[in-house]
Amino acid sequence: MTDSDSRASSSAVGKGSEPKQSRLGQILAERPEARPQLRRAVGSLLATALVTIAAVGLLLIWHLRRRAQLIRDRLGPPRNVSLLDLSEAGDEKPRPAAGAADSSAR
Numbered sequence: 001m002t003d004s005d006s007r008a009s010s011s012a013v014g015k016g017s018e019p020k021q022s023r024l025g026q027i028l029a030e031r032p033e034a035r036p037q038l039r040r041a042v043g044s045l046l047a048t049a050l051v052t053i054a055a056v057g058l059l060l061i062w063h064l065r066r067r068a069q070l071i072r073d074r075l076g077p078p079r080n081v082s083l084l085d086l087s088e089a090g091d092e093k094p095r096p097a098a099g100a101a102d103s104s105a106r
Contacts, residue, residue, distance in 0.1 A: 021029065028035060 028038070
């Protein structure tokens with residue numbers, strides 16, 4: 001380890017509890033008058049992101065509703081199905097098996 005390396009590493013660790021400032025932090029420390037401009041820029045960026053997410057959400061909802069309507073239009077009319085009245089059937093009558101109900105419907 002050379003002398004310049006030891007000085008560079010000791011200066012980085014020498015501050016101890018203070019973390020190294022980011023480039024943005026350095027710019028704001030040098031030019032505090034830029035803070036309102038930065039605030040407006042970040043605000044407009046967040047507003048743009050929010051509007052974009054809302055637009056994509058609306059397009060997704062529109063697409064899903066349209067797709068569902070197209071699928072419904074292709075389906076045939078509903079079939080009339082009569083179900084067994086199970087309220088009158090007691091334990092003495094056995095229920096028909098699932099295979100028997102399917103074969104009688106054909």
